[in-house]
């Protein structure tokens with residue numbers, strides 16, 4: 241079997257959903273399982289509506305919910321007409337949006353929301369897209385079967401960024417999905433959403449549908465995981481940032497994982513791990529140009545010094561200065577434990593005899609992190625930084641390439657610099673507004689001019 245995941249733009253409207261159906265029709269012999277995102281833009285709108293409701297702007301929140309209702313009913317109507325199935329789908333969609341309207345009222349009365357209620361809210365995008373896509377597939381001649389992803393994607397209760405429980409997922413997939421595949425049917429599941437063992441709805445974090453796809457692929461021992469999106473594959477940089485970014489035909493798992501972690505939004509950062517564990521190749525493909533070859537991600541792509549560049553802004557540096565403590569054994573462990581206790585992950589680390597600098601891109605628990613780090617020494621936080629990562633499996637072995645990278649960035653101020661342990665990633669921490677120019681300069685230096 242294979243897993244085919246379609247992102248928001250690949251199911252954005254009726255025409256896109258029909259294209260998706262035709263891609264799957266061409267793959268029926270490979271036993272596809274389909275994972276879908278919410279219709280493009282839906283999750284952003286849902287989150288905005290929840291935010292508005294909780295901050296007392298109920299009218300604005302309800303207006304967003306109603307706009308979403310209208311859009312989904314119109315897409316469903318265009319695809320399904322008005323027979324019994326169409327009426328069922330419309331009724332289910334309406335029921336979900338009614339629930340959202342009620343939830344909005346509740347949030348506005350409470351005046352605040354919990355991560356748990358936010359997940360209940362934002363999961364509706366994938367619940368309803370999966371319903372519409374499954375029904376549309378049947379209309380387009382694909383024997384699709386809707387499976388509620390929340391019954392298969394079993395997670396812990398870290399709402400907003402839930403941890404999947406792979407054994408429970410594998411068991412549920414064997415019970416609920418395998419029989420459909422064996423019967424020659426095409427299971428359709430929403431990405432991004434899951435539920436705890438006791439059935440409370442969770443989400444895997446923004447962009448999490450890619451992760452859903454690879455988790456389902458690992459659970460069902462897929463022979464390929466296909467990520468269908470709006471670009472031709474993985475490129476040498478984000479084409480929205482670097483014009484002239486080039487297509488990558490074949491890339492290694494570890495390189496793709498580094499790029500995803502450092503800003504290549506085309507893959508959710510956790511997508512690669514489940515695929516690696518089972519050695520399942522991942523493909524990134526363009527649903528607007530399905531005839532393209534896309535990018536193949538495997539263990540054995542030929543080694544390159546520099547494969548691609550990624551970048552992200554909104555990064556913070558936390559510096560801990562502790563002349564006494566850092567020289568003692570176990571000091572770093574204690575510092576990392578603070579981040580662990582506060583569920584904040586660290587991206588880049590640099591140390592000296594008396595200080596440690598760490599970057600994080602999530603300031604949700606920052607206050608408490610800083611308070612706890614103060615026990616060890618002076619702590620300072622620098623906001624408004626960004627990371628640019630130059631990635632290539634052979635980078636660490638090549639001083640000329642590293643020298644070329646540093647020469648290319650010229651006089652841009654560096655706040656931190658790190659060559660990852662395996663030498664695959666040269667990470668530069670710069671001011672956030674320098675991320676784009678630095679990416680362009682590096683891209684010019686390694687892949688030719690972008691003009």
Ligand code: ADP
Nearest residue numbers: 247248249469473474475477478480504505506
């Ligand atoms: P989807 O909704 O299909 O999941 P996303 O918007 O999450 O799509 O991801 C696709 C986008 O990722 C592309 O439109 C592109 O702007 C961005 N992107 C960032 N880095 C890269 C890269 N290295 N290669 C390709 N796309 C990239």
Ligand code: ASP
Nearest residue numbers: 277283432446447448449
């Ligand atoms: N719809 C979710 C989001 O926008 C998940 C995804 O598209 O991967 O974050």
Ligand code: MG
Nearest residue numbers: 247447505506
């Ligand atoms: Mg995505």
